[in-house]
Amino acid sequence: MSVKESLFVLKDRDFGWFFASRFVNMAGSSMSHVALAFAVLEVTDSASALGYVIAAHTIPMVVFLLIGGVIADRFPRRLVLQVSNVASAATQAAAATLVITGHAEIWHLVVLEAVNGTTMAMAFPAMQGMVPQLVPKKDLQPANLLLSMTRSTLTILGPSVAAALVVGVGAGWALAVDSLAWLLAALFLLPVRIPSRSADAEKTSAIEDLRAGWTYFRTTTWLWVVVVAFMILNAMQSGGQQVLGPAYAKSSSIGVEGWGLANSALAAGMLVMTIVLMRGTIRRPLRAGMFGIMAFSLPFFVLAFWPETVPLVLAMAIAGAGIEVFSLGWSLAMQENVPEEMLSRAYSYDALGSFIAMPVGQLLYGPLAGWFGARPVFLVSGVLYVLVCLATLAVPSVVRLQRVEQPATEGTPV
Structure with a gap:
């Protein structure tokens, strides 16, 4: 396609x-x-x-x-x-x-x-x-990819x-x-x-709805496992990319301009992968997504071992491509497997768990670099990033989750 x-x-x-x-x-x-x-x-x-x-x-x-x-x-x-x-x-x-x-x-x-x-x-x-x-x-994949392509393009411009x-x-x-x-x-x-909701869906109280959302979240293994993983991954990503990365780039040969190019490469990698995914079909969305997001460990390793502009730009482009694979995989997993009447609550628990530790990473990475040095912190972050992804992929319900209904398009399974 x-x-x-x-x-x-x-x-x-x-x-x-x-x-x-x-x-x-x-x-x-x-x-x-x-x-x-x-x-x-x-x-x-x-x-x-x-x-x-x-x-x-x-x-x-x-x-x-x-x-x-x-x-x-x-x-x-x-x-x-x-x-x-x-x-x-x-x-x-x-x-x-x-x-x-x-x-x-x-x-x-x-x-x-x-x-x-x-x-x-x-x-x-x-x-x-x-x-x-x-x-x-059957149209969820192209619909999500179009939205993602727009987001990536606008992130660049x-x-x-x-x-x-x-x-x-x-x-x-x-x-x-x-x-x-x-x-x-x-x-x-x-x-x-949008089709009207059933009148029965509004008979419960807000507290009961909140409890029902929590029950669904904690009893859906693939959902809470991935959210817990991203609680850790996002803390490292925000601390490394938003705080320590720019500070280290400014004091190294990468410089402010190099850091800006690297972040543009991240968005460009997302855009290119969006176009690639339009020609294929993801059948196991979380397996593909977790392997994809593992690519974000590359910038950590580059900053630890080879802190130069060109390798960092390449690593960020690959990381962006991996982020896009996960973004599509997660959207498909949620939209096809979570009941429609529960979907917004599931997304809210997902966002809460995924975002809540980000300030921790933003606050810790500066002091950690002061105590141990920036490059060791990047190295440990890269290793931990890979380990968290592999641990998530070891959970059967994550790696085995399949599409509910395949898009009516030809392509290479991912």
């Missing part, structure tokens, strides 16, 4: 409008991190202040994820996503106005990002649960566009563009039609 042939899923009216909504939403989000960072730095030069603003977004997003999952399983997901998008548009518009007019203070941005993070906690489970409601199971806006018209106007993207995303969801 070629890229052109995979576009047939866009012929479905409802998925086409959902795709348009996700496109503009991802376009704004790909620019928002750069825009927000420089907006904060326009108010103050303090790196600590930037950390406060980012944490103000992350903490409520993690705290309220489970509630977001319950809401998305109890109410129409399109409505939940629309309300969240409008709220995010309002917070970014308020931040943009304050920055443009010169009235912004750090506490303003902290409060606004806290609200924005809370709305994201509501939006994420609803967004993840919508795809299997819009396309039949978005930061550069945001930087150009910051330099050209200022960080406040870059935030305004992000606000507009959120609003358009909400508007594009208006024509989307």
Whole structure:
């Protein structure tokens, strides 16, 4: 199946409008991190202040994820996503106005990002649960790949566009563009039609729904095993890629430019693998995904043994390809095997478990490098990364999970 042939899923009216909504939403989000960072730095030069603003977004997003999952399983997901998008548009518009007019203070941005993070906690489970409601199971792979291809492309282009806006018209106007993207995303969801839920699904209380979600999560072995694995993997990935990696690159021959190229290579690797996967079929999604994500150990080993720009760029490109294999495998495993009425709650438990340890990695990697040196920390991280992936692959329910229904396309099984 070629890229052109995979576009047939866009012929479905409802998925086409959902795709348009996700496109503009991802376009704004790909620019928002750069825009927000420089907006904060326009108010103050303090790196600590930037950390406060980012944490103000992350903490409520993690705290309220489970509630977001319950809401998305109890109410129409399109409505939940629309309300969240409008709220995010309002917070970014308020931040943009304050920055443009010169009235912004750090506490303003902290409060606004806290609200924005809370709305994201509501939006994420609803967004993840919508795809299997819009396309039949046989079309889940091309639908997810199209969304992933868009995300990868915008991840490459978005930061550069945001930087150009910051330099050209200022960080406040870059935030305004992000606000507009959120609003358009909400508007594009208006024509989307989703089958109504059964009235019986709304008779339980929110607490009972939360308990039912937890029961499903803890009794579904492949689900909680992979989430626990990513609790560890994401802690290492965030600590190594977001904290220690840039600091080490800046003081080594890699440099800031080399680190930027490496991160662009990561997104490029994801995009290339998306195109490759359009020509094949994943039959055991978690087995393929865990082997794929193991590739993220390569940048750790390169930084430990061969800290130069060219090998790091190559390693990050391979890592990006592996991330894309896991991303598709996980989406297929969840969307085909988790009951539709439980899907948003399952995604919320997944996100909570996967994200909760990320601040630990971000806080620990700096001190660990100070105590033992950066290169030994990278080496141990690479070895541990591989061991966690192999341990996950040793669980029968993970490695044996198969597709519920194969796509009606020809290709090479993965």
